[in-house]
Structure formats: C-alpha cells, structure tokens
Amino acid sequence: MFVTAFAFLQALGIQSVNGQETCGADALHEAMMENGGEYARSWVHFEAAMRSQHANRTLLEGLVTIPTVVHIMHDGTAEGVGGNVSLDQVLSAINALNEDFSGAPGGADIEVQFCLAARTPEGTPTNGIVRVDVAASYSGYVETGLITSLGGDAPNEWDLKTLSHWPETDYLNIWVVPQMNSGGNPLGFAYLPPMTGMLDGVVLRADVFGVGEAFDLNFSANLNRTLTHEVGHYLGLYHTFNATASCASSEADCSSAGDRVCDTPPTTTGWGCAAGCPEGMAENFMDYTSDACMSAFTMGQRDRMRGALTEHRSSLLTSLGCVAPSNDDVGAVALASPGASTCQPNVDAEVEIFNFGTEVLTSTTIDFQLNSGEISSIEWTGSLAPGTGTLAALPTLAAGYGAHQLSVWTSLPNGNQDGYAANDNVVHSFTVAPGDELTFTLHTDSSPMETAWSLTEDNTGDVFLSASGYENATDADQTLSYTGCAVEGCYTLEVTDLFSDGLGLWPVGWYNLTQSDGTILAEGSGNFGASAVHSICIEGMEFTGCEDLNGNDICDDAEPVEEEEEENEGESSDAVNGCSDSSACNYSASVTEDDGSCVFALPGQDCYGNPAAGLDGMGQPNGNEGEVNGINDLEFASSNWVLAPNPTISGQLTAMGLPETGTYTLHVMDATGRLIVQNSVEAIPSSNGAQVTWTDWSLPTGCYLIGLFPATRPGTHLPFQRLTIR
Numbered sequence: 050m051f052v053t054a055f056a057f058l059q060a061l062g063i064q065s066v067n068g069q070e071t072c073g074a075d076a077l078h079e080a081m082m083e084n085g086g087e088y089a090r091s092w093v094h095f096e097a098a099m100r101s102q103h104a105n106r107t108l109l110e111g112l113v114t115i116p117t118v119v120h121i122m123h124d125g126t127a128e129g130v131g132g133n134v135s136l137d138q139v140l141s142a143i144n145a146l147n148e149d150f151s152g153a154p155g156g157a158d159i160e161v162q163f164c165l166a167a168r169t170p171e172g173t174p175t176n177g178i179v180r181v182d183v184a185a186s187y188s189g190y191v192e193t194g195l196i197t198s199l200g201g202d203a204p205n206e207w208d209l210k211t212l213s214h215w216p217e218t219d220y221l222n223i224w225v226v227p228q229m230n231s232g233g234n235p236l237g238f239a240y241l242p243p244m245t246g247m248l249d250g251v252v253l254r255a256d257v258f259g260v261g262e263a264f265d266l267n268f269s270a271n272l273n274r275t276l277t278h279e280v281g282h283y284l285g286l287y288h289t290f291n292a293t294a295s296c297a298s299s300e301a302d303c304s305s306a307g308d309r310v311c312d313t314p315p316t317t318t319g320w321g322c323a324a325g326c327p328e329g330m331a332e333n334f335m336d337y338t339s340d341a342c343m344s345a346f347t348m349g350q351r352d353r354m355r356g357a358l359t360e361h362r363s364s365l366l367t368s369l370g371c372v373a374p375s376n377d378d379v380g381a382v383a384l385a386s387p388g389a390s391t392c393q394p395n396v397d398a399e400v401e402i403f404n405f406g407t408e409v410l411t412s413t414t415i416d417f418q419l420n421s422g423e424i425s426s427i428e429w430t431g432s433l434a435p436g437t438g439t440l441a442a443l444p445t446l447a448a449g450y451g452a453h454q455l456s457v458w459t460s461l462p463n464g465n466q467d468g469y470a471a472n473d474n475v476v477h478s479f480t481v482a483p484g485d486e487l488t489f490t491l492h493t494d495s496s497p498m499e500t501a502w503s504l505t506e507d508n509t510g511d512v513f514l515s516a517s518g519y520e521n522a523t524d525a526d527q528t529l530s531y532t533g534c535a536v537e538g539c540y541t542l543e544v545t546d547l548f549s550d551g552l553g554l555w556p557v558g559w560y561n562l563t564q565s566d567g568t569i570l571a572e573g574s575g576n577f578g579a580s581a582v583h584s585i586c587i588e589g590m591e592f593t594g595c596e597d598l599n600g601n602d603i604c605d606d607a608e609p610v611e612e613e614e615e616e617n618e619g620e621s622s623d624a625v626n627g628c629s630d631s632s633a634c635n636y637s638a639s640v641t642e643d644d645g646s647c648v649f650a651l652p653g654q655d656c657y658g659n660p661a662a663g664l665d666g667m668g669q670p671n672g673n674e675g676e677v678n679g680i681n682d683l684e685f686a687s688s689n690w691v692l693a694p695n696p697t698i699s700g701q702l703t704a705m706g707l708p709e710t711g712t713y714t715l716h717v718m719d720a721t722g723r724l725i726v727q728n729s730v731e732a733i734p735s736s737n738g739a740q741v742t743w744t745d746w747s748l749p750t751g752c753y754l755i756g757l758f759p760a761t762r763p764g765t766h767l768p769f770q771r772l773t774i775r
C-alpha cells in the first residue's frame with residue numbers, strides 16, 4: 050500500500066514551487082484511504098469519535114506534555130554542520146513549537162507542550178536527541194537525501210526510519226534530514242492519527258527546523274512553522290483548504306466538510322501572506338502561507354487536536370518519556386490477581402511491581418490495605434533488572450463475600466527514597482460471590498477493533514463479563530483472558546464482529562469459555578460472520594473461608610483455610626433435556642438427556658440458512674460454520690428483515706419483515722462494538738410481516754449494528770443489520 054502513497058507524495062513534490070510550505074500529509078492520507086484496509090477502518094472510527102466528542106464536549110482538560118525524540122538523520126557531516134544540526138538548533142525548534150502551541154504568536158492556547166525525552170524506551174537517561182549517520186548505511190544519501198518514493202532508490206522512508214525509531218505509543222518521533230529527493234520538495238510530512246507503527250511521526254528538512262540567524266535556514270520557512278504545521282497533522286488537523294474546490298464552496302456541516310473544523314472559514318490554498326479566498330485565514334498554521342505570516346491555531350483546531358490525543362494518542366498521556374529516570378524507582382503497576390470477580394472468599398492477590406530505576410532492584414517494601422482495614426506490609430527481596438517487572442504475592446486475604454477494594458503501594462526501593470512517587474500505587478476493585486469461576490479466553494485476529502463480546506445472565510439480563518474497544522495497534526494477535534465468578538444459572542455468550550468476518554482476519558483468532566475444572570462450555574474460531582451465540586448453564590458452589598480472628602483481613606497461620614467445597618442447597622436436578630447431537634444446529638454441551646429435539650441444517654446450507662462455506666478467504670477451514678450452540682430456531686436465525694430508510698438521518702425508521710409480532714429487545718452497537726442502546730420494543734402486524742416503527746429516531750452520524758432479540762426465544766436473535774446515520 051505504501052507504493053501508492055509515495056507515488057502521490059512524489060507527484061506533489063514535483064508540482065510544488067520551492068520555498069512554499071509544501072507538505073506531503075494530504076497525499077499520504079488520501080492514498081492510504083484509497084487502499085482501504087485497517088487504516089481506512091481506523092479513520093472511520095476516529096472521525097466518528099471526533100464528531101461524538103464534538104457533540105458531547107467530552108474534551109481532555111489541562112496542560113498536556115508530549116515526550117518527543119528528535120532523530121537527526123545526517124549524512125556524515127560533523128555535529129553542527131549541514132544536516133547534522135546542533136543541539137542549539139534542536140532546542141530552538143522545540144522552543145518555537147511550544148511557543149506556537151501556547152498561542153503566544155496570537156492564536157489559541159492548545160495547552161499542549163513538547164518536551165525533549167528525558168528517558169529512553171529502555172529507561173535510561175537521554176537528552177531526547179539521537180544522531181544517526183545514514184550515509185554509513187546508504188552511501189547515496191549524500192547525493193539524494195531521503196527518497197520519498199518507496200519504489201525508488203534507497204534510502205526510502207522505511208529504510209530511514211528503521212535505522213532509528215522509538216515506540217510511537219510513548220513518543221512523538223521527529224526525523225530531521227539534510228534534504229529530500231535530491232533537493233526537491235516536500236519540506237516535511239506527517240501522518241494523521243489513525244497511523245500506527247514504524248512510519249508514524251514527522252519528517253522535516255534540516256533547513257526548516259529551528260529559528261535563529263546562526264542556522265542555515267530556508268528564506269521563507271525560517272520560523273519553524275513547518276514543524277508546527279506537521280505536528281498539527283500529527284494531532285489530527287487537515288489543511289484549512291482541505292476538500293474545498295473554490296471560494297464559493299459552502300460547508301453545510303462544518304464538522305464533516307472541508308477541514309472538519311468549524312471556526313476556520315472555507316478557503317483554497319494560500320500563498321505568501323495571502324489566503325486563497327477573501328474570507329480565508331492566511332495566518333493559520335495549517336495553510337500554505339509563509340512562516341512569517343503564520344501565527345495561529347483556532348479554538349476549533351484546539352478541540353480537534355485535544356480530541357485526537359484522547360481518542361488515538363492517549364498512550365502519550367501516560368508515557369514516562371518526559372520523566373528523567375532515577376537510580377531507585379519502583380512502582381506497583383497492576384494486580385495480576387484476583388480478576389474483577391472471584392468465587393473464593395480467601396483471596397490470593399499478586400501485584401506486579403516494576404523497576405523504573407536505573408539500578409538493579411534488590412528490595413522494596415510493599416504496603417497493602419483491603420477496603421479501609423488495617424494497613425499491612427511485606428518486604429520483597431530479589432533481583433530485578435532496570436526496565437523489568439515481576440509478580441509479588443501478598444498473604445492470603447480474608448476478604449469474604451461482597452465488593453472490595455485493594456490498595457497496594459511500594460516504597461523504599463533498595464532501602465532508599467523512591468525517585469518518582471506517581472507510579473507507586475495501584476488500586477483494584479473486585480467482588481467475591483458464590484458460584485463457579487468462568488474464564489473467557491480470546492485470541493484476537495489481526496483486526497480486534499471489530500471484535501466485541503459479552504456473557505449475559507439470562508434471568509436478569511445483567512452483563513456478567515464483556516469487553517470491546519480493542520485497539521488494532523496493541524491488541525492484535527493477542528491471547529486475552531477474563532475471569533469472573535458466575536452464580537448458578539444460564540448465560541448467553543455472544544461474540545460479534547463489526548465487519549461480519551468473525552475472527553477471520555489472518556492470523557485468525559479463536560475463543561473459549563471454560564469452567565474452573567477446565568470444562569469447555571463454548572468455543573469458536575475463524576470467520577463466524579457477524580456474531581456467534583452460545584447458551585450455557587452452570588451450577589453454583591459456595592466455599593468456606595478462613596475465620597479472620599484478629600481482624601487484620603489476612604488469613605494468618607492460626608486461622609486455617611477450609612478447603613472443602615460445599616455445594617449449594619437446592620441444586621437443580623442433574624438431568625438436562627435437549628439436543629445432544631453435536632452436529633445439530635441446536636446442540637448444547639450441557640444436555641444429558643436427548644429429547645429428540647435436534648434440528649439439522651439443510652443440505653448445502655448452514656444453520657442460518659446461508660449457503661454453507663467450506664473455506665474462507667485465507668484457505669482456513671471455517672471452524673465455526675454451522676455451529677450455533679443453543680440457537681434452536683432456524684427461521685429466526687435466517688430471518689430476512691430490513692431497516693428502512695437506510696442510510697438515514699433521523700426521524701422515522703422502520704424494521705420490517707420480522708418473523709413474528711410481540712416483544713423484542715433492541716440492541717444498538719456503535720462502531721467500537723459498544724452497546725449504546727438497549728430497550729424493549731413491540732412488533733405489530735403489517736403487510737411485510739411484523740414490523741416496529743420508531744418515530745423519533747436520533748443517533749450521532751456513524752455506522753451502527755442493530756440487533757433484535759425476540760423475548761419468546763431466549764438466546765436467539767435475528768441477524769444483525771447495519772444502519773448508517775448520515
């Protein structure tokens with residue numbers, strides 16, 4: 050996909066006039082959108098979130114500082130000569146960037162600042178500057194500088210960034226190069242926020258980087274505004290002239306047209322000190338005017354950049370990149386156990402401690418407190434290298450049944466004062482309830498953003514375990530486990546995929562749900578379409594805990610733990626009637642007595658009435674095709690219902706062609722798979738089968754999945770339909 054991207058970039062460079070604020074960000078973005086795939090999906094998600102934040106005013110507050118690393122990708126010249134820019138030039142650039150983002154030249158205060166990193170990804174001290182002699186690896190670099198066409202000669206962008214790159218989740222990467230394309234354009238380029246991975250960051254020519262007469266700077270781009278402009282892109286801004294054909298263009302919806310910012314007037318490309326249109330804003334950093342004529346971001350651009358930070362670049366907000374490492378710095382970062390809920394009244398908690406210091410950690414004090422009880426402590430000893438973590442076990446807690454909060458904090462690493470207190474403590478909430486511990490294990494496919502799942506208790510409708518909002522950048526191809534204590538009863542497990550391809554994006558994913566004794570209650574893998582549903586039932590168990598005689602919340606030696614399990618009274622009978630043939634559509638693993646109710650798929654069809662698929666696009670058997678545990682109504686699962694009108698804006702919406710009248714539960718899921726609406730609706734007779742009509746339908750612009758669950762058939766739902774709100 051990058052071949053196309055760089056072809057665009059090259060074309061842009063050739064057409065541009067030297068000295069203008071020539072920027073390759075648009076071309077990169079458009080090319081990557083045209084190629085579709087993960088970037089385009091992420092972008093749709095990102096823009097929907099931007100509009101939602103805009104509508105709901107859920108904006109980040111306070112000053113934010115972004116850790117920044119400057120990679121000086123020189124061609125073998127001495128420090129301070131040519132592209133091997135001096136420390137002073139780097140400092141002048143970061144200083145000028147911070148001035149522009151503070152609003153000092155006359156624009157909005159973005160309340161975003163940039164620090165040169167004080168800590169490397171490995172946790173060692175740094176001044177935030179890395180110098181790399183690219184010519185030592187690519188001799189042609191002396192003649193050409195960076196070649197921005199990937200199909201062209203080395204060193205191209207990938208070659209260059211491979212030589213020096215820090216994790217984009219913790220740092221803004223800025224690469225400074227002596228020249229690009231043998232002295233041609235662009236001056237710089239950056240990637241918009243859906244970008245992740247190696248290429249994410251800002252690339253700039255050395256002659257537009259920094260401010261000062263001592264430096265060899267371009268005559269019309271000598272105030273560092275190229276960096277300000279590119280960092281604007283990095284934080285989600287378009288050019289002010291984006292998607293604006295002429296000065297007569299109007300923006301019917303300014304949050305989705307043009308530059309998607311409402312307080313920047315529609316304009317075409319500016320030049321020198323003049324905006325492209327009479328109403329245009331020549332001083333805007335996101336135009337192409339000369340450095341000396343630029344002075345402002347707007348409040349609308351501020352909102353969009355801060356929104357991008359929370360929506361896509363939130364890991365920067367918790368990065369320790371700006372915090373200089375100290376010799377002795379230990380932290381409690383997470384509770385490895387218990388999970389959110391457990392069945393055992395005696396809790397064996399394990400805390401993950403991490404050595405953020407530069408010295409090997411050999412000892413630390415770990416204090417802990419259950420609820421508002423007595424504070425206890427243990428001494429941890431061992432050998433923990435800088436930048437690594439380990440698990441430390443706490444004494445067994447006499448928690449008992451109920452909701453609890455466990456606080457854990459560390460102090461005195463190696464017997465010394467801790468160098469950074471903000472990472473010292475962790476607070477974890479959990480519940481102890483009688484029942485059986487269930488574990489849902491999900492191995493994500495390569496696009497986990499599309500995946501959501503929930504385990505719901507049938508009687509109460511309560512969601513017992515669930516997760517969604519996975520990030521492609523961090524959660525792809527991962528094994529994730531969730532445990533909880535399930536009380537006796539029946540549950541519905543539903544795994545959904547926003548783009549109707551299950552866990553089928555290579556490498557494909559899988560999931561299973563197991564009991565504490567290892568019994569597999571449900572499982573699936575690969576492409577199962579828009580959703581897979583399993584109905585399961587479990588029996589509850591109650592455990593006896595230790596008696597906490599001295600009231601310190603700990604099971605001390607004199608307070609032995611009862612290991613015996615006692616089954617609940619009034620346990621249901623062992624016999625479960627249903628279909629026990631695993632090849633049937635309504636097979637249930639919990640059935641002990643086959644009552645002859647098995648229903649089988651028709652020849653050549655799956656249980657939904659869709660044509661049976663043997664292999665998916667990756668040549669992998671579709672393990673889940675036809676597996677519809679617990680679904681016992683073929684007519685329902687294959688119901689051919691529609692939403693109309695679709696796409697729509699708001700107002701009246703009708704679900705027609707429903708298989709029967711009566712009560713349904715409506716589920717509306719947003720683009721992240723999160724359930725945002727759940728309520729009860731009544732279907733009435735009509736000429737198109739049963740139907741439901743809403744007269745005051747209103748949702749933010751975006752794409753949604755609509756589910757209807759018939760009240761008469763627990764655990765069953767009609768096929769999900771996609772609804773687009775414009």
Ligand SMILES: [Zn+2]
Nearest residue numbers: 072073074288
């Ligand atoms: Zn630009």
